[in-house]
Amino acid sequence: MIELQHVTKLYPASARPALDDVSTEIDKGEFVFLIGSSGSGKSTFLRLLLKEDDPTRGTVTVNGKTLNTMSKWQVPKLRRTMGCVFQDFRLLRNRTVSENVAFALEVINKPHRTIKRVVPEVLEMVGLEGKANRLPHELSGGEQQRVAIARAFVNRPLVLLADEPTGNLDPETSEGIMLLLERINRTGTTVIMATHDYHIVDSMRRRVIELNGGQITRDQTRGVYGVGR
């Protein structure tokens, strides 16, 4: 359902490619860790899937659609089939927890009735029932990330992209977030998570794609973070 063919991404500012001839395939329902040191190209990989940027060479396919030839006005439709979560949560500061989640449905014109029903459901799923009316700054980091996950998942995306979602969280909180992502994965949603947290990768034993200087140096089905660590 996601395919990259000989994808190279060069940013105008730098001489070294952020992604260098990357080819891989990810099936529906998979849970994939994208690992590698800082600057290895993980975020770029995810940005290309969201069509936040276009590859310099090669083709990116998501849900059978080639992103390279997709016109700009079709991008919103693509993104409605994908959810995304970031290290810095990216919540609206002046809106409550439930407003933040509802926001994702409002902007895609879901009816009011549906929003009223679905938002409490998903807040309960991420364990935030009772905190619906708080503002983001009244929540812990882990709770904020749960709001972000609720927002990403609320319209049942086919794919969930997570860029270092536990990067700002302590190990215990991270574990809770991972359980949540696993649960989302069990509903059939493909999860692609960029991370360099080896504890998490090692304990989950899922597919690992390792990037190094923009190239895939390892692709292992039940991998650990570092070979020989």
Place this chain on the structure above:
Amino acid sequence: MRVNFVLSEVATGLRRNLTMTVAMILTTAISLGLMGTGLLIAGMISDMKEIYYDKVQVSIFLADDVTDEQRSAIEAQLSDSPEVANYLYESKEEAYARFQQQFSQQPELVENTPPDALPESFRVELVNPERYEVIAAEFPNGQNGVDQVRDEGDFLDRLFSLLNGARNATIAVAVVQALAALLLISNTIQLAAFNRRNETNIMRLVGASRWYTQLPFILEAALAGLIGALLAVGGLVLTKVLFVDKTLAGPIKAGIIPPVDWGAIATIAPVIGAAGVGLAAVAAYVTLRLYVRL
């Protein structure tokens, strides 16, 4: 589309950079006000042309001691001339009657003018108004009972070129102001977009259409344009009530200048409104397209 949501975004946006918004509204108002003034002057010019131009182009004033033979000779010459389209004889009495009517608002002037002070004349309409010289040459001043030949068109031409100049200057200043207004709108929208980049980025990430993310900004500009237009129309109304109707009351009543009536302002107001809203919205849209990555 969630109307409440969009409107609350618009209100927040306008409040957040109040100084810029006020500057943008005032510049827009001045520009639109000047544009309206230009349009009013243009309307006035065409009204005046209708009043004046069709009537007399050349007046042949007769001497006080003109004889009946001289008068008939002049009339015969006029009716034979291929240059003359039409002519009208005006006796001293008729001239006085017209004078009385024209200056009915200034009774002292009428009282102080003896009934026989105004000369009799032929009012001549030319086939081609430019050929005044030919007629003037046919009736030399001070000969054969002719006192003076006057090109009324020449005076009108000078008057209208003055009025046209005023209109053009007003519109030119309006255009320069409009340019300033457009730049301010563009700047304000860029600032607004920058201030709200987090919200907009999140909207884009969750799949909001470009239209949805841009609409609040465009509405914001359009609203400012509308307020500017309302201020401009208010300015025109004040100008009419406080300046035109007061200072120019005399010449307007004398029929020398046509009045600025409410109908003209009512016709121009929607034009100004549409121009304000339309230009602001287009400026915002183009700005978002060219300078802001939403």
